[in-house]
Amino acid sequence: MHYSxxxxxxxxxxxxxxxxxxxxxxxxxGTILLGLIIGFAVGIARLARSPVVNYPLIAYIELFRCxxxxxxxxxxxxxxPVIVGLDIPAHVAAGLTLSLYTGAxxxxxxxxxxxxxxxxxWDAARAIGMRRGQVMRRVILPQAVKRMIPPFMNQSITQLxxxxxxxxxxxxxxxxxxxxxxxxxxRPLEVYTTVAIIYFGVLxxxxxxxxLVERRLAESD
Amino acid sequence: xxxxxMIAISELHKSFGALHVLKGITLxxxxxxxxxxxxxxxxxxxxxxxxxxxxxxxxxxEVRVGAQRMAFGAGGQRMPRDRELAAFRAxxxxxxxxxxxxxxxxxxxxVMEGPVTVSGAPRAEADRLARGLLDKVGLLDxxxxxxxxxxxxxxxxxxxxxxxxxxxxxxxxxxVTSALDPELVGEVLAVIRQLAEExxxxxxxxxxxxxxxxxxxxxxxxSDGQIVEMGPPAQVLERPENPRTRAFLERFHSFIGxxxxxxxx
Numbered sequence: 001m002h003y004s005x006x007x008x009x010x011x012x013x014x015x016x017x018x019x020x021x022x023x024x025x026x027x028x029x030g031t032i033l034l035g036l037i038i039g040f041a042v043g044i045a046r047l048a049r050s051p052v053v054n055y056p057l058i059a060y061i062e063l064f065r066c067x068x069x070x071x072x073x074x075x076x077x078x079x080x081p082v083i084v085g086l087d088i089p090a091h092v093a094a095g096l097t098l099s100l101y102t103g104a105x106x107x108x109x110x111x112x113x114x115x116x117x118x119x120x121x122w123d124a125a126r127a128i129g130m131r132r133g134q135v136m137r138r139v140i141l142p143q144a145v146k147r148m149i150p151p152f153m154n155q156s157i158t159q160l161x162x163x164x165x166x167x168x169x170x171x172x173x174x175x176x177x178x179x180x181x182x183x184x185x186x187r188p189l190e191v192y193t194t195v196a197i198i199y200f201g202v203l204x205x206x207x208x209x210x211x212l213v214e215r216r217l218a219e220s221d
Numbered sequence: 222x223x224x225x226x227m228i229a230i231s232e233l234h235k236s237f238g239a240l241h242v243l244k245g246i247t248l249x250x251x252x253x254x255x256x257x258x259x260x261x262x263x264x265x266x267x268x269x270x271x272x273x274x275x276x277x278x279x280x281x282x283e284v285r286v287g288a289q290r291m292a293f294g295a296g297g298q299r300m301p302r303d304r305e306l307a308a309f310r311a312x313x314x315x316x317x318x319x320x321x322x323x324x325x326x327x328x329x330x331x332v333m334e335g336p337v338t339v340s341g342a343p344r345a346e347a348d349r350l351a352r353g354l355l356d357k358v359g360l361l362d363x364x365x366x367x368x369x370x371x372x373x374x375x376x377x378x379x380x381x382x383x384x385x386x387x388x389x390x391x392x393x394x395x396x397v398t399s400a401l402d403p404e405l406v407g408e409v410l411a412v413i414r415q416l417a418e419e420x421x422x423x424x425x426x427x428x429x430x431x432x433x434x435x436x437x438x439x440x441x442x443x444s445d446g447q448i449v450e451m452g453p454p455a456q457v458l459e460r461p462e463n464p465r466t467r468a469f470l471e472r473f474h475s476f477i478g479x480x481x482x483x484x485x486x
């Protein structure tokens with residue numbers, strides 16, 4: 001099979017690609033931040049052993065962990081507006097869904113990290129008269145955060161790739177821009193190869209950094 | 222016995238699910254006295270200690286330490302709030318079998334943590350207090366070291382200093398030498414002995430029968446959630462009246478008879 005590769009034409013689309021990359025990075029950072037806020041609130045609230053608090057939170061977490069992100073996106077964009085009778089712009093649906101999705105994973109990472117700290121640490125802190133909040137802030141979280149960092153980095157790297165799904169609801173991220181270029185040039189092989197290389201170029205240094213951080217953390221134990 | 226005891230426990234009950242661990246404990250500890258609690262594992266010794274400083278909330282009964290009193294159960298009392306429990310515990314020191322030092326803080330940081338975070342002491346003052354206590358337990362030179370670089374005996378001495386930093390009225394010791402190598406037991410017992418001489422009120426759960434004999438003013442024997450015998454060491458340890466106490470001590474004596482006495486000096 002013969003195919004003559006030609007990447008040259010992509011140069012004229014550099015602005016479109018750059019805008020796409022910009023959106024991808026923006027969605028990744030924005031939804032990681034928002035997801036972290038959601039995850040922290042939910043993860044900490046899950047520690048209270050009250051079923052009234054816990055059951056709705058478990059429902060949220062499992063709903064988002066056990067359905068495909070693609071389905072969630074489409075549902076939030078097409079079905080949710082019908083239910084609430086309110087138009088939701090694509091970028092809001094995209095941002096919200098991605099944040100809630102990754103927030104569910106963060107919540108479990110945070111809850112797991114806190115629960116991994118030995119019960120004796122609680123005992124010792126409470127025995128010198130600390131209140132719950134003080135125990136959490138001064139004793140449990142400083143230790144737990146160290147254990148949360150590696151899974152948090154993993155989830156966040158996955159999250160950057162997950163943003164590519166927003167292209168299905170016409171948010172102009174990197175993949176969507178690639179589709180636009182393909183539609184006008186009919187050269188999908190070069191376009192998607194380039195898109196893949198850009199994702200790789202962003203994520204590979206980040207995974208290297210994550211490994212470095214992980215090694216540092218292991219040494220400091 | 223003075224009229225105003227330091228610890229007064231009455232009719233204390235505690236269950237974990239269907240397991241009735243404490244079955245009506247009544248215990249009075251005079252000011253400045255050392256009480257040693259012996260008994261087989263599962264007899265409720267540790268749970269009793271954890272109820273004295275309210276790490277466990279009793280189901281029923283009354284706990285008084287110094288001027289602080291809390292009643293639980295039947296009378297329709299509300300559950301004490303976190304803030305009240307914390308204030309209660311701050312005056313009641315506790316030392317644990319597994320040390321439970323804060324691994325992310327230096328030795329000095331561990332001892333300063335209570336005064337700074339709980340009492341709001343200025344750092345300079347807490348620093349001075351902590352160094353004084355580390356000196357007392359013989360570990361001033363380890364102030365800037367992290368706990369993982371210490372031996373078990375050293376860790377336990379830091380844990381004692383951390384408890385003392387809150388200037389407690391009472392210190393509770395929960396099998397504090399059970400996790401130590403035999404050769405490290407002595408240094409920890411020496412610190413406890415010194416506290417006893419200074420008149421600290423203490424309740425000590427221990428398996429070191431010889432140490433209990435030497436240091437305790439009163440020895441209590443626990444079995445199946447009750448204190449079945451209580452009295453001066455010479456009486457409880459040498460002439461026990463309760464058959465369960467006798468059986469327990471006989472087993473212990475035959476054990477040290479065959480292996481030689483260890484670590485109790």
